[in-house]
Amino acid sequence: MPHPPSPNSLLNPEKIELIDLAESLLKIRSFADLGAVWRVEGGYTFQALEKHDFDRAVLVDSNVTATVETKAIRIPRLKLVRGNFGDPEVARKVGPVDAIFLFDVLLHQVAPDWDQILDLYAPNTNVFIIYNQQWIGSPDTVRLLDLGEDExxxxxxxxxxxxxxxxxxxxxxxxxxxxxxxxxxxxxxxQWGITDYDLITKLRSIGFRLHFMRNYGPFGPLRNFENHAFIFAR
Ligand SMILES: C[S@@+](CC[C@H](N)C(=O)[O-])C[C@H]1O[C@@H](n2cnc3c(N)ncnc32)[C@H](O)[C@@H]1O
Structure with missing residues (x-):
């Protein structure tokens, strides 16, 4: 029987590049990786800690696996937080960090919505590193369920x-x-099709400037989404 792919082979080099760039550009010393587990088993956190001399990291997910737990226990500078990162109590446990990673998670956030997640973490960070499937299907952000079942x-x-x-x-x-x-x-x-305009406007309204942005092109066959990467900082 063929082996399933290793979590490390599933890491996207575009996200790794983004972390490397933020680390060198903005001298971040600590980070929290919100929603770090599915398929990649915390891989962005673990490889960032191996590669860079970060002082502290926090890995957060509602579905932490045994693999992630076993690896995390061996790294004293890493804190593992289980729970919904939209919960203010989870945000309190994360505490102050130089940067927040939001990789493929912003479009999933409802109650609190994606923009309220940014409000929740803004007081405790100076940098947002975002990789998200961004909506290019219309000028406005859409709640995808509102499109109806077929759409x-x-x-x-x-x-x-x-x-x-x-x-x-x-x-x-x-x-x-x-x-x-x-x-x-x-x-x-x-949950969401978020436009670049709305994301950039939201972050600007809470004091974050766009430092870097790259369009990595289509997300699979979906015609209304593209992979976009962003670094925002105060
Ligand atoms: C699409 S995967 C992305 C995984 C990884 N960040 C990546 O880029 O490959 C989403 C992950 O975030 C977690 N997640 C999404 N929203 C969350 C929330 N509000 N609270 C906790 N975990 C969340 C899911 O459980 C899942 O592990």
Whole structure:
């Protein structure tokens, strides 16, 4: 039987480059990687700690695996936080860090929404390093579920029968057993199409300037999303 790919082989060099660039440009000494686990098993945190001489790091996820836990225990400068990073108590546990990594997570955030997540972490950081599938399908940011079932599935990289997506439109208002909130508000599904304009405007409004931006082009076959990378700093 073929082996599954190792988590390190799934790391995206574009995100690694982004961390390297922020480290050298802005001299960051500490970071928190919010939503670090799925598929990559905290890989961006672990390789950043190996490569750079960071003083402190925090890895946060609602679904921490045994692999991540075992690795994290061996690294005294790394703090592992389990929970929803939209919860102010989780933000308090993260505490002050030079930089916040948001890699492929901003588009999943509802209640608090993506922009409120930025508000929550802004007081405790000077840098946001963001890699996100950005919306190019219309001039305004959209809540993807509002597009209706057919357009929703035309715009997300998941099939109707896949994991949390199966029958989602029939139970949007049911309470999810684990997250104790309506299915429409869980972070395991694609939630937002965020435009560059809205992201940059939001960060500017809370005191962060765009230092770096790169368009890495289409996200798979999706015509309305592109991978965009950003570094914002005070
Ligand atoms: C799409 S994966 C991205 C993983 C990694 N950052 C990357 O770039 O490959 C999203 C991860 O973030 C976690 N996540 C998303 N929203 C979260 C939230 N509000 N609180 C805690 N974990 C969250 C998920 O559990 C999952 O592990």
């Amino acid at each position: 929703y599935f035309n715009n997300v990289p998941h099939e109707r029968d896949h994991g949390p997506y199966s029958d989602i439109f029939t139970r949007l208002d049911d309470i999810h057993p684990v997250h104790q909130r309506p299915w429409r508000d869980i972070h395991h599904i694609w």
